[in-house]
Amino acid sequence: MISSQYSTDISEGFPTILRMIGNTPLMRLDFGTMPMLLAKLEMMNPGGSIKDRCALYMIEEAERTRQLMPGGTIVEASSGNQGIALSMIGRVKGYRTIITVPDRTAPEKIAVLKAYGAEVHICPNTDSHDDPRHYHSRAVQLAKSIPGAYMPNQYYNAANPRAHYMTTGPEIWRQTNGSVTHFICGAGSCGTLSGVGRYLKEQRSSIKIIGVDAETSLYSSKEPLAYQVEGLGIDVISDTFDQKVVDHIIPISDADAFASTRRLARDKGLLVGLSSGAVVHVALEYAKALSSTDVVVCIFADSGRNYLSKLFE
Numbered sequence: 001m002i003s004s005q006y007s008t009d010i011s012e013g014f015p016t017i018l019r020m021i022g023n024t025p026l027m028r029l030d031f032g033t034m035p036m037l038l039a040k041l042e043m044m045n046p047g048g049s050i051k052d053r054c055a056l057y058m059i060e061e062a063e064r065t066r067q068l069m070p071g072g073t074i075v076e077a078s079s080g081n082q083g084i085a086l087s088m089i090g091r092v093k094g095y096r097t098i099i100t101v102p103d104r105t106a107p108e109k110i111a112v113l114k115a116y117g118a119e120v121h122i123c124p125n126t127d128s129h130d131d132p133r134h135y136h137s138r139a140v141q142l143a144k145s146i147p148g149a150y151m152p153n154q155y156y157n158a159a160n161p162r163a164h165y166m167t168t169g170p171e172i173w174r175q176t177n178g179s180v181t182h183f184i185c186g187a188g189s190c191g192t193l194s195g196v197g198r199y200l201k202e203q204r205s206s207i208k209i210i211g212v213d214a215e216t217s218l219y220s221s222k223e224p225l226a227y228q229v230e231g232l233g234i235d236v237i238s239d240t241f242d243q244k245v246v247d248h249i250i251p252i253s254d255a256d257a258f259a260s261t262r263r264l265a266r267d268k269g270l271l272v273g274l275s276s277g278a279v280v281h282v283a284l285e286y287a288k289a290l291s292s293t294d295v296v297v298c299i300f301a302d303s304g305r306n307y308l309s310k311l312f313e
């Protein structure tokens, strides 16, 4: 029989769910390229994506500043992963969560949001953020009308890039023993790009920081249009996008992102999300001009299981 003293000692040694966020593994990608390609497996976070990191930072900052109080409601506009992370963490901490999503969002992600206890509002996939039917405008309206509601607003929240400056960046530096030369990630709110970029540039300013954008986003296109790749797309240019630490933004088409993501699953055993496919497409292009001393770190932001009906049927 296990004594209570013994079981107490054991339980103290194991982290609970929110402590499982971050410290994700870095894996070598075998594409036969001259530079070493590494992938940071963010689908290993408990909520299944990189967005657990900034959700935790934004919620805990709001608790510290008393913008979020017991019994409060978290409202956010999200193409899925940010909402999933906020719902998972928000519900663990006892808050009501309401997430607005564009109707391009994969049904699996909507089901996951609901499974975590979120109330989901599906909004039309309009081209403009200013359209009152747009999922972002809808979240703003909801946050204003519900007493005790707090909208983290990842696009304008400094805790979003700070999460990556404090965690993702240092992990990559440590895991590569400082040998990283290129960092490539999908760009949406640009929290990952800006936070990791700032940290890595502070360690060695020659490290190249590369963001992958949807080619018809507000940032990359003169005539912005709705697109299908979830996670990517710089449609809000705000302070979470620290352009000083970014060397290149590479636009990618839906077709290239879809094709690359499908190839990774079928040929490489990597069932990853669309932004990971987009990042690999760009990394392989970059790799052609790099040497064996280069080390390219790619972010795999989430799993392909989020997109089974949209991508793999």
Ligand SMILES: Cc1ncc(COP(=O)(O)O)c(C=O)c1O
Pocket (backbone or CB within 6 Å): 049, 051, 079, 080, 081, 082, 186, 187, 188, 189, 190, 191, 192, 193, 230, 231, 232, 273, 274, 275, 276, 301, 302
């Ligand atoms: C799958 C995926 N990739 C990339 C990103 C972009 O990350 P960030 O918002 O830090 O730019 C997101 C953001 O939601 C995402 O869900």
